[in-house]
Amino acid sequence: MFLRPLFAVIALATPAPLLAQVLTATETARIDKVVSAALADTGVPSASIAVVRGGRVVLARAYGKQAEGRTVADPHQPYQIASISKQFTAAALLLLEDDGKLRLDDPIGHYVPGITDGDRITIRQLLSHTAGLQDYWPQDYSFRAMASPVTPQQILDRWARKPLDFAPGTQWQYSNTGYVVAGLIVEKVAGMPLLEFLQARVFRPLGIRAVDQDKAVGAGFPQGYKRFALGPVRVETPAASGWLYAAGELSMSAEDLARWDIARLNRTLLPADDWVAQETPVTLTDGRSTSYGLGVIARDRGGRRVIEHGGEAVGFLSQNIVYPDDKAAVVVLTNAWFADAQSRIAAGIADIVLPPPPASADATEDAAALTRARIVFDQLRANRLDRTLLTDNANYYFTPVALADYARSLGSLGEPGAFVAEGGGRLRGGFVGRAYRVTIGGRTLSLSTFAEPDGRHRFEQFLVSPAQ
CATH class of the missing domain: 3.40.710.10 (DD-peptidase/beta-lactamase superfamily)
Incomplete structure (x- = not known):
């Protein structure tokens, strides 16, 4: 049963017009939905919440059943x-x-x-x-x-x-x-x-x-x-x-x-x-x-x-x-x-x-690295590898036989359903190592990469293997 707030009070020491600037009607409705869904899913009878934003209380509201026989949820209850x-x-x-x-x-x-x-x-x-x-x-x-x-x-x-x-x-x-x-x-x-x-x-x-x-x-x-x-x-x-x-x-x-x-x-x-x-x-x-x-x-x-x-x-x-x-x-x-x-x-x-936190330099680079990894993965599936994206050693690794095997085994699986990073970057041997998990064609694959840390970001390693 979807529980709806039976009683709501907005507690503010500021004029109503300011409330609209601090907490929008859409945000309030989303909060109502979050609380009601959690109560309905867990069976917890009631919740009382308060939200502070900009250093002031912008919402105080109670939901559900606070006691047997009580039909109104009161946000002032202790x-x-x-x-x-x-x-x-x-x-x-x-x-x-x-x-x-x-x-x-x-x-x-x-x-x-x-x-x-x-x-x-x-x-x-x-x-x-x-x-x-x-x-x-x-x-x-x-x-x-x-x-x-x-x-x-x-x-x-x-x-x-x-x-x-x-x-x-x-x-x-x-x-x-x-x-x-x-x-x-x-x-x-x-x-x-x-x-x-x-x-x-x-x-x-x-x-x-x-x-x-x-x-x-x-x-x-x-x-x-x-x-x-x-x-x-x-x-x-x-x-x-x-x-x-x-x-x-x-x-x-x-x-x-x-x-x-x-x-x-x-x-x-x-x-x-x-x-x-x-x-x-x-x-x-x-x-x-x-x-x-x-x-x-x-x-x-x-x-x-x-x-x-x-x-x-x-x-x-x-x-x-x-x-x-x-x-x-x-x-x-x-x-x-x-x-x-x-x-x-x-x-x-x-x-x-809360506003979204500013992306850290590490988070930004991790996101860019994931994009670069996906590009090379798709190139390997299609057997159209841009070798300027690889170091000399990686180019040495990807022989014609290796490329053919990558294209044949990956290309037949279709488009990846998920391509996600497993943790952030870590230094090893002068390169930045990252791991990814790929879901494709009903299979789960592991991708291990090493890339240059100097801004060129060429891949030193790009290895795909089965994963559980």
Whole structure:
């Protein structure tokens, strides 16, 4: 069944005419189609999205069924954002460092006693998942203990007193346990609950309505859903209170999360160096990058710089992606923890709202090389080889017998159905090597080429062979 948005709200602090310049009706319709198709295909009941473009929210919209018996999808409803909350915990500690109350390189044992090797683990390592503390919730389901309430101290007593999985700083391993410790440090230093601190220093200044996810349950809130394999979609039972805490305790609307993304884009609320610190990937002791900063993933994707994080709560999946150089962000919140609707939707929206990335010099040359390879391939099929396109060695290889065999075996197969590169160019022996896969006449062929790198681009090697 094709799901249509039951309710839509465009949230803008700018006049309506500007909206048409920022997000066209065609783009909005395409977004509707992407979301609706993902929900229909995966069975995920609902999604709430927000789109930032040009540093402002240009669309906030909800789709589908947010809870049993609810017939209108409300974009203002707070979904559980789970581990996206980690960047807020990290921001709290950065603010406390700005206040002169701690340093991120302080040992955590100074603030929270009783943790294994607490004198060797730093706050920064907690926030970057390099502390070595064992993760208390690696499962993608609620394990037995989650049916009963828990306190942060009980989590630490059970998991943070175990031997470390590795020496601090030597490896990267996602650890919710580390963020529970981080939350307790915030509370001890700030002298108030973590959420209260965030309300005062982050959420109220940005106009964000954030709710403790343990309290965002029941009437008036989105319901989480589950599915066993390809069985029916069922209402999920929430975990007992306390299990997500500083590792993922927040619920908010997609639009409210987008307000935080805008602060990131504009370098407001936090000092600029705090934003940089959060977005700088931490390096391990052997020099390897983790691609993870302080509560966020920081990397390049498709030629773009991306700051992102996903979230998984009991019955909820979410994705928050910021594109700093494009002044854009995409927020997708869903009320199911099966399938990949949130990722599909986020990728689909990004394809619509972002300008195509500028082609890199390497990408441009790869495309030109593919064109040159296709020209020679077609010449060989037709036995009309332009030998000026080959080096002396390649011309030596293509004897009359070789040319006849190429033409006879390839020409009878008809036109190629696909001619695609397998990866980019790589240097070898003074040439640039590239590989291609060709589908032709019901066969799949492999093409291996070496070409000159000096601008002449003559082929030193052009070998066709069967492929699986």
